[in-house]
Amino acid sequence: MSIKIQKTFEALFELEEIRGIFREAVPTGLNAEEEAALQKKITELKAIIADLEAGTGTPKVTKIAGTLNVRSREEQYINIHPIQAAGRLTDEARKALISYGDGYSTCDFCRKPFRLDKITRPSIADFHEDLAKWLNMDQARVVPGARRGFQAVTSTLVNKGDSVIVSALAHYTEFLAVEGAGGIVKEVPLNDKNIVTAEATADKIEEVKTETGKLPVLVMIDHYDYQFANEHEITAIGKVAHQYDIPFLYNGAYTVGVQPVDGKKIGADFVVGSGHKSMASVAPSGVLAINDDFAPKTLRTTAMVGDLTKRKFGIKEVELLGCTLMGGTLLSMMASFPTVKERVLHWDEEVKKSNYFIDALLRVEGSKVLSEYPRKHTLTKVDTTGSYDTVAQTHKRRGFFFSDELTAHGIVGEFAGATRTWKLNTYGLNWNQVHYLADAFTEIAEKYELPVQKEKIQPNPV
Numbered sequence: 001m002s003i004k005i006q007k008t009f010e011a012l013f014e015l016e017e018i019r020g021i022f023r024e025a026v027p028t029g030l031n032a033e034e035e036a037a038l039q040k041k042i043t044e045l046k047a048i049i050a051d052l053e054a055g056t057g058t059p060k061v062t063k064i065a066g067t068l069n070v071r072s073r074e075e076q077y078i079n080i081h082p083i084q085a086a087g088r089l090t091d092e093a094r095k096a097l098i099s100y101g102d103g104y105s106t107c108d109f110c111r112k113p114f115r116l117d118k119i120t121r122p123s124i125a126d127f128h129e130d131l132a133k134w135l136n137m138d139q140a141r142v143v144p145g146a147r148r149g150f151q152a153v154t155s156t157l158v159n160k161g162d163s164v165i166v167s168a169l170a171h172y173t174e175f176l177a178v179e180g181a182g183g184i185v186k187e188v189p190l191n192d193k194n195i196v197t198a199e200a201t202a203d204k205i206e207e208v209k210t211e212t213g214k215l216p217v218l219v220m221i222d223h224y225d226y227q228f229a230n231e232h233e234i235t236a237i238g239k240v241a242h243q244y245d246i247p248f249l250y251n252g253a254y255t256v257g258v259q260p261v262d263g264k265k266i267g268a269d270f271v272v273g274s275g276h277k278s279m280a281s282v283a284p285s286g287v288l289a290i291n292d293d294f295a296p297k298t299l300r301t302t303a304m305v306g307d308l309t310k311r312k313f314g315i316k317e318v319e320l321l322g323c324t325l326m327g328g329t330l331l332s333m334m335a336s337f338p339t340v341k342e343r344v345l346h347w348d349e350e351v352k353k354s355n356y357f358i359d360a361l362l363r364v365e366g367s368k369v370l371s372e373y374p375r376k377h378t379l380t381k382v383d384t385t386g387s388y389d390t391v392a393q394t395h396k397r398r399g400f401f402f403s404d405e406l407t408a409h410g411i412v413g414e415f416a417g418a419t420r421t422w423k424l425n426t427y428g429l430n431w432n433q434v435h436y437l438a439d440a441f442t443e444i445a446e447k448y449e450l451p452v453q454k455e456k457i458q459p460n461p462v
């Protein structure tokens with residue numbers, strides 16, 4: 001690590017932006033005095049690096065290491081953007097993207113039967129098998145985003161006027177997928193903790209049956225929703241769906257690629273994941289995995305024959321419009337896959353880091369966590385109206401003061417000026433970075449004389 005950090009550091013320093021990392025940043029266009037100050041800083045930092053190499057880091061060392069031990073776009077900042085975190089590419093994916101950026105570059109060795117998931121060079125066929133196995137499902141296909149996975153399923157199962165059960169926190173793309181197929185969404189209400197329960201799902205199914213005289217044709221629920229990233233009763237909901245003989249789609253946009261997902265254990269007929277959200281892949285990419293009961297229908301091949309030319313199109317799958325990801329998107333997914341398979345095994349550690357940071361934020365009086373707490377996910381919705389935003393009331397930069405402060409601390413990813421109730425994600429930050437992040441929030445609070453509790457406090461109930 002030491003050599004890597006040193007090299008990173010030296011390269012970054014030359015880039016001048018490094019100065020922005022430190023609060024005592026030296027502006028550009030240095031006079032002699034400033035130059036001397038900068039040289040002093042360099043000497044100090046070299047000593048810190050030497051400390052690091054000797055394994056005798058001080059808290060300050062840890063902070064700096066945390067800041068430096070990141071790469072490429074993140075190299076200057078700690079990025080807490082809510083939806084970018086787990087989609088960031090691995091180095092392998094970046095290389096694959098360059099090599100396979102050309103459209104149809106997957107098709108060089110496409111041979112009969114002429115379908116993406118059958119190509120063996122590069123090993124796309126094996127990748128499909130591995131994906132299905134990894135999710136413990138029978139078949140897997142890559143799709144341009146989770147939304148296209150929903151669409152393939154709704155357009156298979158939903159007819160005009162059919163009802164589809166979704167959560168009251170369902171993503172808009174689920175609504176569109178149902179609408180596109182002519183169906184009608186029926187939302188399961190949340191309980192007082194913003195959780196979708198199996199009981200409420202069963203009640204909703206009964207209600208639809210009574211109202212329409214027909215059972216819904218699909219239950220489609222997010223394991224973690226996009227608003228709070230609360231965990232919903234996914235396995236029990238799957239059981240309820242099956243008791244009514246309704247197929248169950250598990251939306252793993254926030255799980256597939258960050259935590260282990262076992263489709264059979266969950267009782268999912270369909271598992272949908274998002275490559276660019278959670279699998280370190282280029283957008284748009286995703287996965288649709290299917291069990292044997294529904295694979296023949298969802299993955300049916302074309303029977304169409306040209307009326308003039310009598311042309312047929314072999315084994316192209318109708319719902320996927322034949323082939324799907326034909327270049328860098330797919331190859332980036334494949335290149336990141338070994339890392340992704342490994343990283344899901346460390347989800348518990350990611351959740352610990354998330355809780356560490358949220359605990360620190362809650363020590364700043366007036367801060368609230370709107371998501372369930374303790375956190376079970378790295379994406380969290382917080383409310384800082386009663387803490388940092390109180391400063392905004394009188395600050396000349398108004399709501400932007402907070403973003404200015406975060407940027408000055410080398411932290412980005414919040415929506416500038418929109419930090420009253422807002423979302424952030426700690427996924428992929430190492431412990432040094434999480435400590436640095438927590439300290440930075442505390443320092444900002446202290447700078448503006450917001451009360452900070454020393455002991456861990458429980459959050460205000462939502």
Ligand SMILES: Cc1ncc(COP(=O)(O)O)c(C=O)c1O
Nearest residue numbers: 145146147171173222226253274
């Ligand atoms: C819960 C949820 N499902 C589905 C999607 C859509 O995913 P994709 O962009 O891969 O189509 C999102 C995107 O934000 C989401 O949050």
